[in-house]
Amino acid sequence: MRLSRAMNAVVVAAAFLAWVAPAVAEQKYKGFARGEALITAEELKKLLDAADSKLVVLAVAEPMSYRAGHVPGSINIWRPDYELKVGQPYPFDGMLLDREAFQDFVRGLGIDNDSKVVVYDEKYDAMRAWWAFYLYGKTDVRVLDGGYAAWKTAGHPGDLSLTRGSADRRGDFVAKPRRSGWVAEMADVRRAQTSKDVQVWDNREPAEWSGAEKKGNARRAGRIPWAVFQSWKEYRLEVDGKPAGFKPAVEIQQVIDKFKMDRGKEHIFYCHSGVRSTTPVFVLYLMGWDVDRLHNYDGSWLEWSHHEENPIATGP
Numbered sequence: 001m002r003l004s005r006a007m008n009a010v011v012v013a014a015a016f017l018a019w020v021a022p023a024v025a026e027q028k029y030k031g032f033a034r035g036e037a038l039i040t041a042e043e044l045k046k047l048l049d050a051a052d053s054k055l056v057v058l059a060v061a062e063p064m065s066y067r068a069g070h071v072p073g074s075i076n077i078w079r080p081d082y083e084l085k086v087g088q089p090y091p092f093d094g095m096l097l098d099r100e101a102f103q104d105f106v107r108g109l110g111i112d113n114d115s116k117v118v119v120y121d122e123k124y125d126a127m128r129a130w131w132a133f134y135l136y137g138k139t140d141v142r143v144l145d146g147g148y149a150a151w152k153t154a155g156h157p158g159d160l161s162l163t164r165g166s167a168d169r170r171g172d173f174v175a176k177p178r179r180s181g182w183v184a185e186m187a188d189v190r191r192a193q194t195s196k197d198v199q200v201w202d203n204r205e206p207a208e209w210s211g212a213e214k215k216g217n218a219r220r221a222g223r224i225p226w227a228v229f230q231s232w233k234e235y236r237l238e239v240d241g242k243p244a245g246f247k248p249a250v251e252i253q254q255v256i257d258k259f260k261m262d263r264g265k266e267h268i269f270y271c272h273s274g275v276r277s278t279t280p281v282f283v284l285y286l287m288g289w290d291v292d293r294l295h296n297y298d299g300s301w302l303e304w305s306h307h308e309e310n311p312i313a314t315g316p
Contacts, residue, residue: 030145031249033288037130038246039118039142041154047116048073055116056109059148059165060125069158071120071144071151075109076164079125079275082132092217092302094273096183102136103175110167113138113174120144120151123243124232127278131296135183137176143282146245184268184295186303186310193226198266200227201259203277204301211314215272220305222312224270230259232276235283252283263289270297270304 029035047055048071057074059066066076082105084095097105111117117133119126119141126143133141144150152158192198202223207213209229214221223229234255236243247255261267267284269277274296281294297303304310 030246032286033249034286037142037282037286038145040145041150041156044071044118044144044151045154045156047118052116054112054114055118056111056167058109058117058119058129060119060121060129061148063164065122066164067160067162069152069160070148070165072157072159074120074159074165075167077109077129079128081105082129090299090303092299092306094275094298094300094302096132096135096274096298099136099175099178102132103173106133106136106138106173106175107171108167109171110169111138111171111173113172115171115173117141118144120147122148124276124279127282128275130282131182131278135179137179138173149239149242150245179291181292181295184270184297186297186299186307188295189224189268189270189297189304190310192266192268195266198268199262200224200268200270201230201277201280202227203230203232203269203271203280205231206316208272208301210316211312216302218272218301218305220312222305222314223301224304225311225313227270228259230280232271232279234259235279246283246286249287252287256287263293266293266295268295268297270300272301274298274300 029038032038044057057071059070059074059076060078061070061076062078063076070076082097082102083093084090084097086093096102117138119129120143126147130141130143146153189200192200202209205213208215209223211222233243235247235252237245237247269280271277277296277300281296284294285291305312
């Protein structure tokens, strides 16, 4: 019995190192301090070819887009799958599932605590999924740099199956209590108005910032008056006008310097529903920033605009 347990421990340790070893080798990928949180299309292809039973690839994309082409073997998830329904208890959409519901959702994907999870998207949703996993204690999830476009550019085949993919078993993932502070509350944003130690960033599009566009189910148009505009696109490369992979660390530092982002302060990021705002959270994590100073306002503009007592500003 003792020998069997020892052998099992060796197997588990070897599996863990097989996942971590490439990450260690790539920890300076693009110059990032935490480059292991990214994975390239070539690395993902090797993992898929190895048919590792612990690998779970999640395509964070709208179902119709997923059916038009996706990484073979990937499971399709989309925002309604891991967000609360309107009225449970918020009167608007976009809020992340609570701990118990998120755990149940993740187990349904066949994910265990030691699963090797890779998330990818076609625009910016993979970072939201990464942030959600990190929030509930799974901190080794990796993001495919460049998303599905990078997969195709690398010449790898796509799957055109009409199903959304499924797990062949139910996982045993155990969600930890929410990481303290990673979800900024509306009260935190209000307090930031008078604090010199907190910077609030609006990561939407210019028309949303100015109030010229009222997106989705927002009650009002405009912005939080003490926020600074910083498009989520600042952190991404572009190919043919579309967001591609992440800029290398040296260019990200230029963005940081341009906006005078203070590494020693608290940072709250918001967008329309807390999705685009996870891009700067993820990139600053890659840069080695203190994770406890990075806060995603999950309610974002949907919540802020809903409460009439919250001030708004408009104009360019």
